[in-house]
Amino acid sequence: MRTFHVAADLLREAMARKWFLGLGIAITALLLGLVGGLRLEVVDGALAATRLFGSLVEASVRPADVALRPVFVAASYILFYGGMAFGLLACADFAPALLSPGRIEHLLSLPVRRWELLAGTFLGVVTLGLLASLYGAGGLLLILGAKTGVWTWHPLLAAALAVVGFGTVYSGMLLSAVLVRSAAVSAASGALLLLMGILASYRIPILASMHHGPGRWAFALWSSLMPSLSTLADAAGNVAAARPVAMAHLGAVLAGCVLFSGAGLALAIWQFERKDF
Amino acid sequence: MSLALEASGLHKRYRRWLFGGPGQTALRGMELSVPRGTAFGLIGPNGAGKTTFIKCLLGIAWPDSGSVRLLGASPADPAARARVGYLPERLHLPDAWKPPAFLSSVARLKGLDVRPAELVALLERVGLGDAVQRRIGGFSKGMRQRLGLAAALLGSPELLVLDEPTDGVDPLGRVELRRLLEAELERGATLFINSHLLSEIERLCSRIGILSEGRLLREGPLEALCRTEDAWEARFVPGAPEAALMAAGFRAAADGGFLIDAKDAVALNAALERARLLGALLVELRPASRDLEQVLADTLRGSA
Amino acid sequence: MKPRRRPLLWLLAALVLLTLAALVKRGCEDAPEVASRPPPEFPRAMRPAESQRMTARGVLPQRPQPGHHRDPVLSALSAPDAGMALVFEANALRHSPVGELLLDCLASMDGGSSPLDELRQLGVDPLKDVDRVAVGDGTLVVTGDFSRAQWNTLSGMGSVEPYGDGSQIRTLVGPEDGGPPATFATWGDHLVLLAGTRDAAMAALDRIEGRAPVGQLLSDTQAYGDVYGVLNGAALSEVLGPADSPVATQLQAAARSMEIHLDATHDVDAVASVSGDDSTQLADLGRTLAGGLAAARAKALLSGDTPTAELLEYAEVVPGREKFNLEVALPFEVLQSMLAFCSQRAGADGGPSRRPNP
Numbered sequence: 001m002r003t004f005h006v007a008a009d010l011l012r013e014a015m016a017r018k019w020f021l022g023l024g025i026a027i028t029a030l031l032l033g034l035v036g037g038l039r040l041e042v043v044d045g046a047l048a049a050t051r052l053f054g055s056l057v058e059a060s061v062r063p064a065d066v067a068l069r070p071v072f073v074a075a076s077y078i079l080f081y082g083g084m085a086f087g088l089l090a091c092a093d094f095a096p097a098l099l100s101p102g103r104i105e106h107l108l109s110l111p112v113r114r115w116e117l118l119a120g121t122f123l124g125v126v127t128l129g130l131l132a133s134l135y136g137a138g139g140l141l142l143i144l145g146a147k148t149g150v151w152t153w154h155p156l157l158a159a160a161l162a163v164v165g166f167g168t169v170y171s172g173m174l175l176s177a178v179l180v181r182s183a184a185v186s187a188a189s190g191a192l193l194l195l196m197g198i199l200a201s202y203r204i205p206i207l208a209s210m211h212h213g214p215g216r217w218a219f220a221l222w223s224s225l226m227p228s229l230s231t232l233a234d235a236a237g238n239v240a241a242a243r244p245v246a247m248a249h250l251g252a253v254l255a256g257c258v259l260f261s262g263a264g265l266a267l268a269i270w271q272f273e274r275k276d277f
Numbered sequence: 278m279s280l281a282l283e284a285s286g287l288h289k290r291y292r293r294w295l296f297g298g299p300g301q302t303a304l305r306g307m308e309l310s311v312p313r314g315t316a317f318g319l320i321g322p323n324g325a326g327k328t329t330f331i332k333c334l335l336g337i338a339w340p341d342s343g344s345v346r347l348l349g350a351s352p353a354d355p356a357a358r359a360r361v362g363y364l365p366e367r368l369h370l371p372d373a374w375k376p377p378a379f380l381s382s383v384a385r386l387k388g389l390d391v392r393p394a395e396l397v398a399l400l401e402r403v404g405l406g407d408a409v410q411r412r413i414g415g416f417s418k419g420m421r422q423r424l425g426l427a428a429a430l431l432g433s434p435e436l437l438v439l440d441e442p443t444d445g446v447d448p449l450g451r452v453e454l455r456r457l458l459e460a461e462l463e464r465g466a467t468l469f470i471n472s473h474l475l476s477e478i479e480r481l482c483s484r485i486g487i488l489s490e491g492r493l494l495r496e497g498p499l500e501a502l503c504r505t506e507d508a509w510e511a512r513f514v515p516g517a518p519e520a521a522l523m524a525a526g527f528r529a530a531a532d533g534g535f536l537i538d539a540k541d542a543v544a545l546n547a548a549l550e551r552a553r554l555l556g557a558l559l560v561e562l563r564p565a566s567r568d569l570e571q572v573l574a575d576t577l578r579g580s581a
Numbered sequence: 582m583k584p585r586r587r588p589l590l591w592l593l594a595a596l597v598l599l600t601l602a603a604l605v606k607r608g609c610e611d612a613p614e615v616a617s618r619p620p621p622e623f624p625r626a627m628r629p630a631e632s633q634r635m636t637a638r639g640v641l642p643q644r645p646q647p648g649h650h651r652d653p654v655l656s657a658l659s660a661p662d663a664g665m666a667l668v669f670e671a672n673a674l675r676h677s678p679v680g681e682l683l684l685d686c687l688a689s690m691d692g693g694s695s696p697l698d699e700l701r702q703l704g705v706d707p708l709k710d711v712d713r714v715a716v717g718d719g720t721l722v723v724t725g726d727f728s729r730a731q732w733n734t735l736s737g738m739g740s741v742e743p744y745g746d747g748s749q750i751r752t753l754v755g756p757e758d759g760g761p762p763a764t765f766a767t768w769g770d771h772l773v774l775l776a777g778t779r780d781a782a783m784a785a786l787d788r789i790e791g792r793a794p795v796g797q798l799l800s801d802t803q804a805y806g807d808v809y810g811v812l813n814g815a816a817l818s819e820v821l822g823p824a825d826s827p828v829a830t831q832l833q834a835a836a837r838s839m840e841i842h843l844d845a846t847h848d849v850d851a852v853a854s855v856s857g858d859d860s861t862q863l864a865d866l867g868r869t870l871a872g873g874l875a876a877a878r879a880k881a882l883l884s885g886d887t888p889t890a891e892l893l894e895y896a897e898v899v900p901g902r903e904k905f906n907l908e909v910a911l912p913f914e915v916l917q918s919m920l921a922f923c924s925q926r927a928g929a930d931g932g933p934s935r936r937p938n939p
Contacts, residue, residue: 005385012382016373044872045879047899058355060908061871062897063878103369108337109438110386111355115591204610224603231609252609259602266595273588276291276338 002112006120007127010094016130023132040064040147044063047148063187064148069241075140076240078164079133080233084194087166088173091125092187095177104277115269122174122265126167129247133159158240161232161254166258168227169193173262178271196222197229227260228253278293279349279438280484281467287343289329289491301406303329304340305491311484313435316458319500319572322418326491327471328366331438334469335363359387359470362429365473366440368421372414374426379413380529383428389560391431403427403452412579419444426454430461437461438469443477455481485569487576488493494580495572502572507564510534515558525551536565595622605685618888621850621895621910623697624806624842633806640693652801654771657785658717664817667810667841668715668799671725674807675708677845678913684708688924704731719777720785728770735765736827748786752779789871806842806852813838835862849911856904871898874909888912 014020039051047067050057059067098104098121105116137159145151169190176189199206203223210216231253238245287307292300303326311317328459330442332338333345336352350357371379377396384391400409403423408416413424422445429437437458443451451474458468472478478485479499486496495502511527512534519529526548527535535552539545548560567575624819627635638652658666700707705727715722732751733741739752744766764782766774768789776782787793797810812820832855837901840854850929857863878893892910899906 002386002388003381009382010377013373016371043868045875046871048868050873058900059901060897063871063875066894068896100369102365104330105335105365106363106368107335107360107386109335109358110383111359111388111543112386113355133750136414148868180891186435190937200606217295224606225599227602228606239625243912249609252605256605256609259598259605263595263598265603266591266598270588270591273591274339277332 001116003120003123004115006092006112007124010121010124010144011128014094014124017090020128023086023090026138027132027139031136031143034143038143038147040144042148063267065150065152065242068148069142069243069264071144072141072155072158072240073153073237075137075155076162076237077233079137079151079159080162081106083129083133083162084169086168087125087129088190088194091128091170092173092177092190093183094125095121095174096181096183096186099177099181103277108277112119114273118174118178118269118272119265122167122170124168125263126163129166129170130160130163133163147183152242154242155240158236161236164257164261165197165227165229165232165236167261168229168264169262172267175264175268175271178268178275180271181266190263193226196226196230199223200226201228201230202242220236225260226258228256232257279313280310280316280346280355280404281348282309282311282469283344283346284309284330284334285344285453287330287333287345288342289326289333289338290340290505303491304333305341307488307491307493308464309486309496311467311469311494313467314465315484316462316470316482318470318478318488319469319486319488320473320478320569321488322577324490325488327488327509328440330488331440331469331471335361335438354572360435362431362434362437364422364425364429364437364439364442366444368425368428370413370416370421370424373411374413375411376405376409376413376427379424380428380431383432387565388445388493399430402457403430404450418482419447419450422446423450423454426457433464434466436467436469440471441474442470443474451477463481475573479569485572487573489577489580494576499569500566503566503569505565505567506541509537510561510563510565511537511541511549511552511559512561513552513557515561517552518555521554521555523572525555527552530565534561594797596920602657618891619847621848621908622844622846623850623852623891623908623910624809624844624853625804625906625908627802629684635801635804653789654713654715654722654842655799655801655804656795657722657772657774658715658782659788659796659798660718660784661794663718663753663796663798664809664813664815665820666715666717666799667769667812668713668804668808670807671711672908673716675846677807678847679845679849679916682916682920682923686920689923703735704729717760718811720781721775722785723773726770727767727773730770730773732767733764744783744785745790745792748790750779750782750786803842807823808843809841811838811840828869828873831862831866835866836858848913849916851907851909851911853907854904855907858903860903863903863905864900867898867900867907870907871896874898888914 037053039049040047041049041051042064043061046061046066047059047064057063095118098107098117107256108114134156137155141152143156160179172193173186177186180186200223203220204220207220207222208215210219235245235253236252239250284307287304289299289304290300290302297486307326307330309330319330321327323503329338331499333340334347334352335358335445336347345352347354347357348360352358352473360419365485369399374382377393377400378394380399381391381393384396397409400406403426405420407424408420413421416424426442429439439458443454446454455477462468462544470482483499484497485502486495487502513522518533522535523529527537530536536546537548539548549562552559592910615736634650635652635747654668655666658668675684700711705711705725710727710729710875711723711725713722713724715724735753744750748766751767753763753765764776766776766782766786768774768786771787774782774785776785784793787826789794798813799809803809814837817836835857836855837857839856842852844850855863855866857866873881874893874896876895878890881887881893889912892912896907896909899908
C-alpha cells in the first residue's frame with residue numbers, strides 16, 4: 001500500500017534533518033553517559049548504592065526494581081511531555097513541506113490517492129515518534145537492566161502510550177497544515193491542542209468550580225470532545241512504575257485518543273480531498 | 278483515433294476566502310483534444326491558464342464544470358495517472374537525497390519495480406551519469422530539471438506532461454533533451470508541453486494550442502497555424518536589384534529572400550514576371566510562413 | 582468534476598469518530614480507579630495528632646527544665662543507666678485493626694479467665710481505663726484512669742505506705758521460690774508501677790516527682806507512634822536473642838542502640854533507627870537487612886502473597902551518619918494469619934468472644 005511508501009519516505013527525509021540528527025545524538029550521548037557514569041551496587045536484589053560520575057547519590061537502600069521505579073516514572077513523564085514538545089516543533093514542518101508548491105503537484109500526479117498521502121504522512125510522523133521513544137526508553141531499561149538485573153518491559157509500554165498521545169496532537173497539526181500551509185501555525189495548533197488536552201483531563205473538577213451558565217456549558221462541550229492527555233500521561237507513568245492500572249480505564253483513555261486521532265485525520269483528509277493545488 | 282487527453286467545457290475559478298472578492302477565472306469553457314502519439318505544445322501569455330489546465334488534467338485541481346479524460350479515464354483514477362509522467366514547473370526535490378533514492382521513491386509510488394541499474398541507466402540517459410552519487414542539494418537548476426525529467430520518464434509512460442521542461446537548461450542540454458523527447462515520441466508516447474521557449478515548441482511539437490484568458494484561441498497543426506494564406510517567399514539569384522524589386526511590390530524577408538502578396542496564381546505569376554523583367558532570376562518559391570512568436574502575437578492581437 | 586460525494590464520507594467519518602471519542606471519554610470518567618492498598622504511614626517524626634496528645638497530657642510544648650521530663654511514664658523509665666524503654670499507646674492500639682485482633686485473641690484464652698477479666702475484677706476496665714503500658718529495665722508502668730481500682734483486692738498485696746507527693750507503695754508477697762518480693766506503686770489515680778524491688782520503685786517515683794535526675798534514654802520528642810521505645814546495649818542483645826544467624830551476629834556486632842516506632846493505624850508500619858560506633862559495619866548491616874527485605878519481597882511475589890509483596894515495596898533502609906533507619910510494614914493479613922490460632926481456639930470452645938461490649 002502506498003501509504004507505507006509515503007511513510008517510509010518521510011522517515012528517510014527525517015533522518016537527514018538536523019532536528020532528528022540532534023535528537024538521536026542527544027539520546028545516544030545521554031545513554032552513553034549513563035553507561036559510563038552510573039554505577040549501581042546491588043546486594044541480594046536491593047539497590048545498595050548509586051554513584052553518578054563518582055559522586056555518591058544519597059538514597060535509601062530498597063529493592064532494586066522499587067528503587068528504579070521513580071526513574072522510570074520520571075522518564076515516562078519526560079518522554080510524554082518533553083517528547084510532545086519536541087515533536088511539536090520538529091515535526092511541524094513535515095505536512096507543510098508535503099503541501100509545498102512543486103512537491104504536492106508532483107505527488108498528486110502520481111498514482112497515489114490523496115488520502116494515502118496524508119495517512120502516510122501521519123503514519124510516518126507517528127512511527128518517527130515511536131522509534132525515538134523506544135530508542136530512549138529501550139536504551140534506558142537496557143542499561144539499568146544490565147546494571148541492576150532488573151528487566152522490565154513496562155517503560156516500553158509507557159513509551160508507546162506517549163506516542164499515542166503524540167499521534168492525537170499531530171492529527172490536529174495535520175489538519176491545521178492542510179487548512180493553512182504554515183509550520184508555525186501547525187506547531188501553534190499542536191501546542192494549543194496539548195494545552196486543551198491537559199485541561200480536558202481535569203474537566204470534572206474544573207466544571208465543579210464553574211458557575212452554571214453558557215461558559216460552563218461551552219467548556220463542558222468542548223472538553224468532552226478533547227482527548228484526556230494528562231490522564232494518558234498519568235496512566236503511562238503508572239505503567240512505567242508497574243503500579244496497578246485499571247485496564248478498563250486505560251483502555252477507554254487509549255480508545256478515546258485513538259478515536260480523536262482518527263477524527264482529526266479524517267477531517268484533514270476531507271479538506272485535502274476538496275483542495276486545489 | 279484514440280485520444281491521449283480530452284477536455285470539454287472546462288471552467289475553473291479560484292475563489293478567495295471570505296472577503297477576497299469574486300475570485301479569478303482561470304479557464305472559461307476550454308475545449309481541447311490531443312491524439313495519442315503526437316507532440317502538443319500549449320502556449321500563451323502569463324496568466325493564460327496553462328498551468329491550471331495541466332492541473333485539471335492531472336487531478337491536481339478540480340474544475341468547476343466540464344469534463345476531462347486522461348488516456349480515456351478520469352484523472353481521479355490512479356490507474357490513469359500511473360501511465361502519465363509529469364514534470365511540474367517548479368519541482369521540489371529532497372536536497373539530502375541522492376538521485377537514485379529519489380527515483381526509487383517515485384518508482385515505488387508509481388508501483389514500479391525498477392532495479393538500481395535501470396535507475397542509473399535512466400540518469401545517464403538524461404545526462405546525469407556523473408552525478409549519481411552526488412546529493413541533490415548540490416545540483417544546478419539544469420541538473421534538477423534533468424532529474425525531474427528522469428522521474429517523469431520512469432516506467433515509460435504513455436503520456437508525458439511537461440511544464441517548462443528546458444527551464445534552466447543550457448543550449449546544448451536543450452538539444453540533448455529534445456532528442457530524448459523525440460525518442461519518446463518515436464516510442465509512441467504522447468507529449469504535452471507547456472513552454473515559453475517557442476523555438477523549442479516549434480522544433481518538437483506537431484500541434485499547437487494558443488491559450489489566453491482561459492480560452493483556447495487557436496489550435497491545430499503547427500504548419501497550418503504558421504502558414505500565411507496570401508503570401509509567398511521568393512529567392513532570387515544573388516545580385517537582384519533590391520530597390521527595384523521593392524518598388525515592384527516585393528518586401529525583404531529575414532533570410533535574404535523576398536516576400537510578395539498574391540491572392541491567386543495570376544497575381545503571383547504577374548509579380549514574378551515583373552521581377553524577371555527587372556533582371557531578378559528566380560531560384561526558389563514557396564508559401565510564406567510566420568514563426569510561432571508572430572503567430573502568437575497576431576492571435577493575441579486579434580483576440581483583444 | 583470536483584469529487585463531492587467521496588469527501589463527504591470523510592467528513593461523516595470524522596463526525597462519527599469524534600462522537601465516539603466523546604462517548605468513550607464520558608464512559609472512562611465514570612470508570613472506577615484501581616483500589617490500591619494505601620501506602621504505609623511510617624512514623625518518622627512526631628505528627629500533629631501525637632503532639633496534641635502530648636500537650637493534652639501536660640507534657641508539651643513547654644519543658645520547664647532541661648533533662649527533666651514532664652511525662653511521668655518517660656520519667657519513670659528513664660533511669661540514668663537505663664537500657665530499655667518501650668511504650669505501648671494502648672488507647673490508640675485497641676482501636677486499630679491489630680489491636681482488635683490482639684484483644685480478641687486475649688479474650689479467647691483458655692483455662693479460666695483472661696488477663697482482661699482479671700483486670701476487670703480489680704475495678705479496672707482495660708478497654709476504657711488503660712491509656713499506656715510501658716516496659717523498662719525490670720519495670721512495668723501503666724497509665725490511665727484508676728480511680729475505681731480496688732488494689733487492695735489484688736492477690737498477694739502486702740503493706741501500703743505513702744511516698745512522696747500522692748504516691749503509695751505496696752509490697753507484694755514474695756514468690757513461692759523465695760525470690761525478692763515485687764513492689765507495686767501508684768502515683769495518684771493515673772499511674773501504676775510494678776518494679777522488681779522497692780528501691781527501684783522508689784527511684785522511679787523520685788524521677789516522676791522531680792526529686793531525682795532523669796536519664797536521656799527516651800525523650801518527650803521521641804514519644805510518637807502507637808508503640809515507641811529505645812533499646813540499648815545489653816537490653817538490645819537480650820531482645821535480639823542468641824546470634825544463631827549471620828544477620829543476628831552482624832546486628833549484635835554493629836548495633837549499639839535501636840529506637841523503634843510502630844504505627845498500627847492500618848497495617849503495622851515500623852521504623853527502627855539503628856545506631857552504632859562503626860559506620861562501615863553499620864552500612865554493611867543496613868545493606869544486609871535491605872537485601873533480606875528484597876529477598877523476602879521476591880519470595881512473596883513468587884508465592885503469590887500480594888499484600889506482603891506490596892508492603893515490602895515500601896521497605897527500605899535509609900542511611901545516615903552513624904546510624905540507619907529501617908522502614909518496614911507488616912500487612913494486617915499476615916498478622917491475621919499469625920493469630921489465626923486464636924479464632925480456631927474460640928471456635929473450638931464453641932462460645933462467643935469473651936470480650937465485653939465496649
